[in-house]
Amino acid sequence: xxxxxxxxxxxxxxxxxxxxxxxxxxxxxxxxxxxxxxxxxxxxxxxxxxxxxxxxxxxxxxxxxxxxxxxxxxxxxxxxxxxxxxxxxxxxxxxxxxxxxxxxxxxxxxxxxxxxxxxxxxxxxxxxxxxxxxxxxxxxxxxxxxxxxxxxxxxxxxxxxxxxxxxxxxxxxxxxxxxxxxxxxxxxxxxxxxxxxxxxxxxxxxxxxxxxxxxxxxxxxxxxxxxxx
Numbered sequence: 001x002x003x004x005x006x007x008x009x010x011x012x013x014x015x016x017x018x019x020x021x022x023x024x025x026x027x028x029x030x031x032x033x034x035x036x037x038x039x040x041x042x043x044x045x046x047x048x049x050x051x052x053x054x055x056x057x058x059x060x061x062x063x064x065x066x067x068x069x070x071x072x073x074x075x076x077x078x079x080x081x082x083x084x085x086x087x088x089x090x091x092x093x094x095x096x097x098x099x100x101x102x103x104x105x106x107x108x109x110x111x112x113x114x115x116x117x118x119x120x121x122x123x124x125x126x127x128x129x130x131x132x133x134x135x136x137x138x139x140x141x142x143x144x145x146x147x148x149x150x151x152x153x154x155x156x157x158x159x160x161x162x163x164x165x166x167x168x169x170x171x172x173x174x175x176x177x178x179x180x181x182x183x184x185x186x187x188x189x190x191x192x193x194x195x196x197x198x199x200x201x202x203x204x205x206x207x208x209x210x211x212x213x214x215x216x217x218x219x220x221x222x223x224x225x226x227x228x229x
Contacts, residue, residue: 002138003056003146003152003153004134004135007057007060007153009162010052010053011129011130013165017045018119021037021115021118021119024173025112028112032179033108035100038093040169047165052159052162053162054087055156056149056153057129059153061076064141067141067142069137069140075133078128079125079133082124083125086118086125090114092114095107095110096111096114097111
C-alpha cells in the first residue's frame with residue numbers, strides 16, 4: 001500500500017472510534033455511564049492514534065522537510081502542535097479513568113471533557129491532512145521516498161492491527177447501546193444537537209417574571225461587557 005494511502009486508511013478507523021466516543025459522551029451526559037467504552041477507546045487512542053499513527057506521520061513530516069517540499073515547514077509545525085494538544089487530552093482521559101476506577105466518580109466530568117476535547121481537536125486536524133497535507137505529499141514526494149516510507153509504515157503496523165482494535169471499540173459500544181436500550185432512551189449522534197444548557201430555563205424565567213424585562217437584559221449585558229474589559 002502506498003504510504004499516504006496507509007495514513008488515509010488509519011484516519012478512517014480513527015474517525016470511527018471518535019464516533020463511538022462522541023456517542024458515549026452524550027450518553028454519559030444523559031446519565032448513562034459506560035466506563036468500558038472509554039477504556040477501550042483510550043487503549044485504541046494510546047496504541048494507534050497517538051501511537052503508531054502519529055509515529056508514521058512524524059516520518060512523513062521529516063521526509064517532506066528533508067526533501068524540501070515547498071512550504072512544508074509551516075504546516076508541519078501546525079500539525080505537530082495539534083498532535084501535542086490531542087496527546088494532552090489523552091493524558092487527562094487516562095488519569096480520569098484511573099481515578100474513577102479507584103472510586104472517585106467526580107472525575108467523570110474530567111473524562112467527558114477530555115474525550116470531547118480530544119474528538120474536537122482530531123476532527124479539526126484530520127481534514128487538514130486529508131484535504132491538504134497528504135495530497136500535497138503524495139504529489140511532491142518521489143516514488144522512491146514514498147516506497148521507503150511505506151516499508152517503515154509496514155514495520156510499525158506489524159505491532160498490531162488498527163482495524164481489529166477499532167472493531168473492538170465498536171463491539172464495546174454495541175454492548176453499551178444494548179444496556180442503554182434496556183435502561184432508557186437510545187442515544188444517537190442526533191443528540192449532539194439536542195444538548196441544552198441547564199441554566200437557560202432559569203434565565204428565561206427571570207426575564208419573563210421581571211417587572212421590566214429590558215432592565216434585566218441590560219443588567220446581564222453590562223455584566224457580560226464587564227467580563228470583556
